[in-house]
Amino acid sequence: MKKLIVILVIFLCISCEYFQSTNVGEPVARVGESYLYKSDIESLLSDAMSSQDSAIVVNNYIDRWAMQELFIQRAKLNLPQEKQDAFEELVEEYRNDLYIEAYKEALVKQSIDTVVTAFDEAKYYETNKENFKLNxxxxxxxxxxxxxDNSNIKEITERFKRFEAEDKTVLDSLAIQFNNYSLNDSIWVKQTQVFNKIPVITNENKEKYLKKSQFSQIEDSLGxxxxxIVDKIGRNDSAPLAYVRPTVRQIILNKRKLEFIRKLEKDxxxxxxxxKQFETYK
Known part of the structure; x- marks a missing residue:
């Protein structure tokens, strides 16, 4: 409940700032002592809008502004001062956090090295290999x-099994005849992806068809x-670096970011x- 109240307070304060009047020019609406001015709504309109559309946009904005002002004014009248003071502290804390985090992020982007070399990746992977167990x-x-009934099925099968440079070229040229295919056997894929792409292979018959270096020709009613199968890594084995490289790279960058922020906070x-901008008095 406390968390919900904090979120509501932040939302109300942000909304108030969004609808805050610039207090310039001719007023178009008033709620209590708060005014909405013509200059506040000019940015909502464009030359491409019809007069009818402009009127709808303006009226909707005024209604939202009025509702927001009414809620805030009623809240200030009815909520205990102690609670209002607590809300102001929360808002100030949130505001400060926004400034601090934005400043840190700007310094991080400007200062940390975002180049992660293959050596960096391999070094981190080897040191933390046990953290990359496969499930x-x-x-x-x-x-x-x-x-x-494909007339080229014999040739396709022979080239698929042999899979030399010329065979790859020919198979690519015949790909329009395939219902579905993938000839990139250099990347690691999850077993569940295999089940999705090749529905004749299931969790029940995987031991028959998913063996390392095995070729299978499987028929079903559709084709x-x-x-x-070129290679296989079992569950609970360490994932290969090629498979976890994006994760490793992100971990390295996050570590650099955290180290930089820790040093920044000290410095x-x-x-x-x-x-002599900061001193304590005892």
């Missing part, structure tokens, strides 16, 4: 799904699947003391 098997494979106080 699902990974496979490298290629597959093709074609109609049973023929050619499947070649800003030291510098303030040195320049």
């Amino acid at each position: 699902e098997e990974l496979l490298k494979l290629r597959y093709i799904n074609i109609a049973k 023929v699947y050619l499947v070649q 800003i106080t030291k510098d303030a003391i040195k320049q």
Whole structure:
């Protein structure tokens, strides 16, 4: 409940700032001692809008502004001063956090090295390899799904199994005949992805078809699947670096960011003391 109150207070204060009047020019609405001016709504309108659309936009804005002002004014009249003071402290704390975090982020973007080399990735991976255990098997494979009556099925099967440079080129040229396929067998994919792409392979028959270096030709009512398993890594084994590289890179960048912020927090106080901008009295 306390968390909900904090969120509501922040929302109200942000909304108040959004609808805050610039207090310039001709007023268009009033709630108590608060005025909304013509200059406050000019930015809402454009030359491309019809007079009818402009009127709708302006009226909706005025209604929202009035509702917001009424709520705030009623709240200030009816809420105990102690609670209002507590809300003001929360708002001030939130405002300060916004400024501080924005400033830190700007310094981080300006200062930290965002280049993560292959050496950086490999070093972190080897040191923390145990943290990258798999909860699902990974496979490298290629597959093709074609109609049973395809006139080129024999040639396609031979080239698919041999898979030399010329074979890859020919298979790419014949791809328009395939119902579904993937010939990129250099990337790791999750076992569940295999089940989704090749529905004839299931959790029940995976031990039959998902063996390392195995070729399978599987038929169903819709066609023929050619499947070649190139490599396999089991559940609870360490994920290969190639698979977790994006995660490793992000971890390295996050570590640099945290280290920079920790140093920044120490240095800003030291510098303030040195320049006599900060001192304590005992």
